[in-house]
Amino acid sequence: MARIDDLRRRVQERLAEQRALVERLLALREQLPGSLFARFSECGKEGCVCQEGHKHGPYYVLSTRRAGKAAFAYLDERGAAAAKELVDAHREFREGLKELKKVNDELVGLMKEYQAAAAESAGRRVGVAAAV
Numbered sequence: 001m002a003r004i005d006d007l008r009r010r011v012q013e014r015l016a017e018q019r020a021l022v023e024r025l026l027a028l029r030e031q032l033p034g035s036l037f038a039r040f041s042e043c044g045k046e047g048c049v050c051q052e053g054h055k056h057g058p059y060y061v062l063s064t065r066r067a068g069k070a071a072f073a074y075l076d077e078r079g080a081a082a083a084k085e086l087v088d089a090h091r092e093f094r095e096g097l098k099e100l101k102k103v104n105d106e107l108v109g110l111m112k113e114y115q116a117a118a119a120e121s122a123g124r125r126v127g128v129a130a131a132v
């Protein structure tokens, strides 16, 4: 029975991990798929400081996809700060989903082991070999 108890404990641990992960992802209520970058530019006016390396900017550009099409928006500093949070949240969610898949796969693996151990235990009780 020791093996079954150990598996049971490991399943419970994964379930707790899975639950915490899902709660964390559910808390990300706003997110934006895309990326944010700062752009600096030269204006081309003769004698402008940008010609000497002091480029204009930063201009914040938010790149998103809408219905499969790339879209760009220029944002001010405040908009950029808000957009960064949303873009980061989207990345966090995506990474969380990968982690969730890993935990779920581990759970299925453990449950299969559990089933094998349970069949072995039942087999011992009636005096037959486990057919797994």
Ligand SMILES: [Zn+2]
Pocket: 042, 043, 044, 045, 048, 049, 050, 051, 056
């Ligand atoms: Zn300039």
